[in-house]
Structures are given as structure tokens and as C-alpha cells.
Amino acid sequence: MTDYDVLRVFCAPNGGYGNELGVVREGSVLPDREDRQALAAKLAFSETVFVDDPERGIIDIYTPTARLPFAGYPCVGAAWLLDVPELVTPAGVVGARLDGEFSWIEARAEWAPPRTFRQYASAAEIDDLSVPAPGEWIYAWAWEDEPAGRIRARGFPGRGDGIEEDEATGAAALLLTEQLGRALNITQGAGSQILTAPQPYGWVEIGGRVRLEGAER
Known part of the structure; x- marks a missing residue:
């Protein structure tokens, strides 16, 4: 081995x-x-x-x-x-x-694989989500505290390889940060924490x- x-x-x-x-x-x-x-x-x-x-x-x-x-x-x-x-x-x-x-x-958003982002109205809705059928790589997210940049998220790879939910996904956080243009404090999955911050010239x-x-x- x-x-x-x-x-x-x-x-x-x-x-x-x-x-x-x-x-x-x-x-x-x-x-x-x-x-x-x-x-x-x-x-x-x-x-x-x-x-x-x-x-x-x-x-x-x-x-x-x-x-x-x-x-x-x-x-x-x-x-x-x-x-x-x-x-x-x-x-x-x-x-x-x-x-x-x-x-x-420090990386660039264009390096990350594509994700389908779905925004929900509340963190409670994220918590209640069921695992979707295989297909798209879905990143479901909602603001917990928008002024503070705090987000609740879950990631569903949809690859059909036995990994139904990704506990913590840096590439998706990178893409969302680039999309929103601000620093984020993300709680993903069961309780993982991801911090992000936009940098000059397209870096995150x-x-x-x-x-x-x-x-x-």
C-alpha cells in the first residue's frame, strides 16, 4: 500500500x-x-x-x-x-x-472548475436541503449576516462517485468571492470554516x- x-x-x-x-x-x-x-x-x-x-x-x-x-x-x-x-x-x-x-x-477564479450557484433566502433553507440527483456541481448558499460577509453554504458535487456532499470547497468559495467582490466568512457543510479575501489584479x-x-x- x-x-x-x-x-x-x-x-x-x-x-x-x-x-x-x-x-x-x-x-x-x-x-x-x-x-x-x-x-x-x-x-x-x-x-x-x-x-x-x-x-x-x-x-x-x-x-x-x-x-x-x-x-x-x-x-x-x-x-x-x-x-x-x-x-x-x-x-x-x-x-x-x-x-x-x-x-x-492565492489563486485565480478562472482556474476553478465551473459550479452552479444557487442562492437561498436563509441559512435554515440551506440546512434543510436534500442531496440533489447527480448532474450539476451545485453550490447552495445564503447570507447569514450580509453586512459582516458571513455565509452559510453546502456543496453537492453531483458526480455520482459516492461523494454526495463536499464538506468544504475552496474552489467554490473562490468563485463566489470573485462574483460578490468582497471578503467572505463561509460556514460550509456540517461546520467547516472558509475565509476569503479579494486581492488586486484578479487574485483571491x-x-x-x-x-x-x-x-x-
């Missing part, structure tokens, strides 16, 4: 919730895309990261069914684990920094807490 670490990304202030991420630190043990895809499917995390160069921050990201040029929460988790100033993804170079309890990345920062769940050897 290939060694990998399990991180929890976008944790709540108490360290709970967050989205599990698999990270294969020695990506060289599985150089072929087909083998990486097979392991990502077997691990069944929302995303799995393969580190091809830990010093330069070169990473490769997979869902259980597809390779992604960029994804938000895997980059936040990898940036925390590798402690590097930038990550190199197929989409482009992602800026990275650690600030106290938060790991931050995404931040959250990361913790190491364990290592599988």
Missing part, C-alpha cells in the same frame, strides 16, 4: 469538521496518471494530492474520478503540510503563506485551519 497522510482542511475554531484530504508525499512512487487515479478512487477522499517536488511545491490533484488542474482545499492543505511559499499546479503558480492558525493560498486569497489526522504506512 502506498504511504499517505490524512489532513483535515477548513476546520472549525474548535478543530472539528473540515474536509479530509489524502496526501502522497512521495509522488514518485506512483508516476503514472492511471495509477494515481486508481489510488484516488480507492482512498475515496474528495481529493487526493500527489507531491512531485516538496521543495518546489509541485503537486498533482485527483478526485476519485478525474485529475484536476487546480482545487482549493487540496492546495490549502498541501501548503500547510509542505510549508512552502508557493505551489505549482497545472493551472498555474499558487501563492501560499501561513498566518497564525490559518493556511492561505482562501484561508482555513488545517490539522494532521494521521498517516497510513
Whole structure:
């Protein structure tokens, strides 16, 4: 079995919730895309990261069914684990920094996969949503406190790969921040926290807490 670490990304202030991420630190043990895809499917995390160069921050990201040029929460988790100033993804170079309890990345909205955004009138409506049928990748959201930039959200990948709801989705938060043009404090899923802030020249920062769940050897 290939060694990998399990991180929890976008944790709540108490360290709970967050989205599990698999990270294969020695990506060289599985150089072929087909083998990486097979392991990502077997691990069944929302995303799995393969580190091809830990010093330069070169990473490769997979869902259980597809390779992604960029994804938000895997980059936040990898940036925390590798402690590097930038990550190199197929989409482009992602800026990275650690600030106290938060790991931050800086990326561009055009790197994120498309999402269908559905705004609701209240956080209670978001809480009551049922998982939709497979199809579109749906990001359902509502203002909890619009002046303060606080949002309640849930993400439904709709891929039919066994992951009915994504607990914390950095790419969707990136797109919503670019759309709304303001800093956001998002509570997603069961209680994960995602922070965002627009930056000059089309960049957006995404931040959250990361913790190491364990290592599988």
C-alpha cells in the first residue's frame, strides 16, 4: 500500500469538521496518471494530492474520478503540510503563506472548475436541503449576516462517485468571492470554516485551519 497522510482542511475554531484530504508525499512512487487515479478512487477522499517536488511545491490533484488542474482545499492543505511559499499546479503558480492558525493560498477564479450557484433566502433553507440527483456541481448558499460577509453554504458535487456532499470547497468559495467582490466568512457543510479575501489584479486569497489526522504506512 502506498504511504499517505490524512489532513483535515477548513476546520472549525474548535478543530472539528473540515474536509479530509489524502496526501502522497512521495509522488514518485506512483508516476503514472492511471495509477494515481486508481489510488484516488480507492482512498475515496474528495481529493487526493500527489507531491512531485516538496521543495518546489509541485503537486498533482485527483478526485476519485478525474485529475484536476487546480482545487482549493487540496492546495490549502498541501501548503500547510509542505510549508512552502508557493505551489505549482497545472493551472498555474499558487501563492501560499501561513498566518497564525490559518493556511492561505492565492489563486485565480478562472482556474476553478465551473459550479452552479444557487442562492437561498436563509441559512435554515440551506440546512434543510436534500442531496440533489447527480448532474450539476451545485453550490447552495445564503447570507447569514450580509453586512459582516458571513455565509452559510453546502456543496453537492453531483458526480455520482459516492461523494454526495463536499464538506468544504475552496474552489467554490473562490468563485463566489470573485462574483460578490468582497471578503467572505463561509460556514460550509456540517461546520467547516472558509475565509476569503479579494486581492488586486484578479487574485483571491482562501484561508482555513488545517490539522494532521494521521498517516497510513
